Amino acid sequence: MTDLKSKADALKDKGNQELKQNHFEKAVEFYTEAIGLKPNPIYYSNRAQAQIKLENYGLAIADATSAIELDPSYLKAYYRRAVATFAILDYKKAKLDVKIVLSKVPNDPNSKKLAAEIDQIIKKIAFERAIAVDEKESVIQELDFNAIQLENDYDGAPLEIEVTGKGQDRQLSVDVTQEYLQQMIQRFKNGKKLPKKHAFALVAAANEVFKNENSLVEFGFDRNNSQEEALPDTVKTITICGDTHGQFYDVLNIFESFGNVGPDHVYLFNGDFVDRGSWSCEVAFLLFTLKLLYPKFFYLNRGNHETNSMNKVYGFEDECKYKYGERLFTCFSEAFNSLPYATLIGQEYLVMHGGLFSDDKKTLQDIRNIKRVPNRQPPNEGVEMELLWTDPQVMPGRSPSKRGVGIQFGPDITYRFCRSNNLKAIIRSHEVRMGGYEEEHDGKLITVFSAPNYCDTQGNLGAVVNLTFDEKKEYKIDFKTFKEVPHPDIKPMAYTNSGGF
Structure with missing residues (x-):
C-alpha cells in the first residue's frame, strides 16, 4: 500500500511540474494516472486546477467535488470549485463555497478576492435589473x-x-x-x-x-x-x-x-x-x-x-x-x-x-x-x-x-x-x-x-x-x-x- 502511494505521489509531482510549465493537458494525464492508482483529494483538486486552466469548468467542478467527498475539510477543493462555478456564471454556488473557505481561514487572500468579485458582479446584475428598460429598445x-x-x-x-x-x-x-x-x-x-x-x-x-x-x-x-x-x-x-x-x-x-x-x-x-x-x-x-x-x-x-x-x-x-x-x-x-x-x-x-x-x-x-x-x-x-x-x-x-x-x-x-x-x-x-x-x-x-x-x-x-x-x-x-x-x-x-x- 505504501509503495502504491509513493508511485501515485510521484505521478502527482510530475503533474505539478507540468502544471507549473503551463502544460495543462499533460498535467491532467499525470493526475489521472495518480488517481487511478490511489484516489486522493489532493490529486483530484490538482486535476481540477489543470481543468480550470483548460477552461473545462464542468470537469473541474466534478474533480473538486470528488476531492470534497474524500475529505470534507480540504479547503483548497472548495476554493477551486468556487473558481469553476464562478467561471460558468453560477455566482450563488461559487459564493457558498467561498464562504466555507473564509469561515475557516478568514484572511485567505485568494478567497477574499474571489468573494469580493462575486459580490461586485451580483450587485451589478441586481442594479442593472432594477434600472433596466425593455431590452428591445435601442440605445x-x-x-x-x-x-x-x-x-x-x-x-x-x-x-x-x-x-x-x-x-x-x-x-x-x-x-x-x-x-x-x-x-x-x-x-x-x-x-x-x-x-x-x-x-x-x-x-x-x-x-x-x-x-x-x-x-x-x-x-x-x-x-x-x-x-x-x-x-x-x-x-x-x-x-x-x-x-x-x-x-x-x-x-x-x-x-x-x-x-x-x-x-x-x-x-x-x-x-x-x-x-x-x-x-x-x-x-x-x-x-x-x-x-x-x-x-x-x-x-x-x-x-x-x-x-x-x-x-x-x-x-x-x-x-x-x-x-x-x-x-x-x-x-x-x-x-x-x-x-x-x-x-x-x-x-x-x-x-x-x-x-x-x-x-x-x-x-x-x-x-x-x-x-x-x-x-x-x-x-x-x-x-x-x-x-x-x-x-x-x-x-x-x-x-x-x-x-x-x-x-x-x-x-x-x-x-x-x-x-x-x-x-x-x-x-x-x-x-x-x-x-x-x-x-x-x-x-x-x-x-x-x-x-x-x-x-x-x-x-x-x-x-x-x-x-x-x-x-x-x-x-x-x-x-x-x-x-x-x-x-x-x-x-x-x-x-x-x-x-x-
Missing part, C-alpha cells in the same frame, strides 16, 4: 451624433457620418476609407484611442449592416446555386479565423501573413473576438471597420463571448468602460445581438462558433429561423445557446459538457447532421488546439483557433482555414498555422478586477 437609435463633440487633439483621417430619418426609421452610415483604416491601426499601435464620436459611429453603422444580414449567412464561389449569394469572380480565397480574444497584434499578423481583405480575398471571423485579451476594443473596432469597408468580403459570426454575461466576467465590459465609457459597451452589446449565428459556405461547409445540437431533428432551417432582432441576448437553452457553446467528443452520442454549459456531441451526431443537411463538413472554433486546428469526427468536423499563445500562457499555435475553388468548381481546404507576435507588455484582462479564471 444606438438614441445616440445624438450632433451632440458628441470630436476631441480637439484628434489629428487623424476624417470620418464622414450621415444620419437620415427619425425614430425607428433612422438610418446611419459612415464613409470609411482605406486611409482611415490604416490610420486607425497606427493609432492603436501608438496606444491611442479613437475619438468617442467615431467609436459610437462605427459601432452604430456596423450594427445597421449586421441587422440586414440573416441569422444564417449564405455565400459561396459562383456555381449557380440560387440558395446563396455568389461571390464575385475576383474572389480566390475564403479564410476562416477562429477565436482571437482581444489579441490585436496577432490579428494584424493574420492579415500580414495570409493577405488583406479585398475583392480577391474573403474573411470570416468565427466569434470570440473580445474578452480575455487587453485589446478587445481595438480588435472589435478593426473588425467592425473592415465590415463597413468590405461588406461583401468580410463576415463575422457571433461567439459565446459576444454576450453580456461573459463580458462582465472576462474583461470586455470593463475594458470598454475604462477606454470609452459605459454607454459604448451598451452599444457594442446591441451590435453583438445583431451578429449572425452561423455561415454556410457553398452549401457545403457550415461555420459556427460552438457546435451541434441536443436534438437530431434540428436542421439548417432552424438556424435560418433564429430571431435576432429586436435586440436580445441569447437564451440559456435551445439552438442559439448550442451554436455558441457545444463541443465535440471522441465517443459516439451526446454527454454533459466538460465546460458545465451545453453538451458534447460525438462523431455519429456530426455524421448524421452532415448527411441530412448535405454538408461536407462543419467548421467551428471555441476551443484551444495546440496545433491551431484539428480535423475530427472522420474529417467531418474541423476546429480552428486563431489566438496563438492564448492568454500569454498556453503556448499553442494559431491557425486559419483557407477555402479555394478548383477548375472543377470543387472546394479545397488548406490549413495555415502561425505563432504569436510580440505585443506591448500589458497582461490579459488588464482593465478588470475579475480573476479571468
Whole structure:
C-alpha cells in the first residue's frame, strides 16, 4: 500500500511540474494516472486546477467535488470549485463555497478576492435589473451624433457620418476609407484611442449592416446555386479565423501573413473576438471597420463571448468602460445581438462558433429561423445557446459538457447532421488546439483557433482555414498555422478586477 502511494505521489509531482510549465493537458494525464492508482483529494483538486486552466469548468467542478467527498475539510477543493462555478456564471454556488473557505481561514487572500468579485458582479446584475428598460429598445437609435463633440487633439483621417430619418426609421452610415483604416491601426499601435464620436459611429453603422444580414449567412464561389449569394469572380480565397480574444497584434499578423481583405480575398471571423485579451476594443473596432469597408468580403459570426454575461466576467465590459465609457459597451452589446449565428459556405461547409445540437431533428432551417432582432441576448437553452457553446467528443452520442454549459456531441451526431443537411463538413472554433486546428469526427468536423499563445500562457499555435475553388468548381481546404507576435507588455484582462479564471 505504501509503495502504491509513493508511485501515485510521484505521478502527482510530475503533474505539478507540468502544471507549473503551463502544460495543462499533460498535467491532467499525470493526475489521472495518480488517481487511478490511489484516489486522493489532493490529486483530484490538482486535476481540477489543470481543468480550470483548460477552461473545462464542468470537469473541474466534478474533480473538486470528488476531492470534497474524500475529505470534507480540504479547503483548497472548495476554493477551486468556487473558481469553476464562478467561471460558468453560477455566482450563488461559487459564493457558498467561498464562504466555507473564509469561515475557516478568514484572511485567505485568494478567497477574499474571489468573494469580493462575486459580490461586485451580483450587485451589478441586481442594479442593472432594477434600472433596466425593455431590452428591445435601442440605445444606438438614441445616440445624438450632433451632440458628441470630436476631441480637439484628434489629428487623424476624417470620418464622414450621415444620419437620415427619425425614430425607428433612422438610418446611419459612415464613409470609411482605406486611409482611415490604416490610420486607425497606427493609432492603436501608438496606444491611442479613437475619438468617442467615431467609436459610437462605427459601432452604430456596423450594427445597421449586421441587422440586414440573416441569422444564417449564405455565400459561396459562383456555381449557380440560387440558395446563396455568389461571390464575385475576383474572389480566390475564403479564410476562416477562429477565436482571437482581444489579441490585436496577432490579428494584424493574420492579415500580414495570409493577405488583406479585398475583392480577391474573403474573411470570416468565427466569434470570440473580445474578452480575455487587453485589446478587445481595438480588435472589435478593426473588425467592425473592415465590415463597413468590405461588406461583401468580410463576415463575422457571433461567439459565446459576444454576450453580456461573459463580458462582465472576462474583461470586455470593463475594458470598454475604462477606454470609452459605459454607454459604448451598451452599444457594442446591441451590435453583438445583431451578429449572425452561423455561415454556410457553398452549401457545403457550415461555420459556427460552438457546435451541434441536443436534438437530431434540428436542421439548417432552424438556424435560418433564429430571431435576432429586436435586440436580445441569447437564451440559456435551445439552438442559439448550442451554436455558441457545444463541443465535440471522441465517443459516439451526446454527454454533459466538460465546460458545465451545453453538451458534447460525438462523431455519429456530426455524421448524421452532415448527411441530412448535405454538408461536407462543419467548421467551428471555441476551443484551444495546440496545433491551431484539428480535423475530427472522420474529417467531418474541423476546429480552428486563431489566438496563438492564448492568454500569454498556453503556448499553442494559431491557425486559419483557407477555402479555394478548383477548375472543377470543387472546394479545397488548406490549413495555415502561425505563432504569436510580440505585443506591448500589458497582461490579459488588464482593465478588470475579475480573476479571468
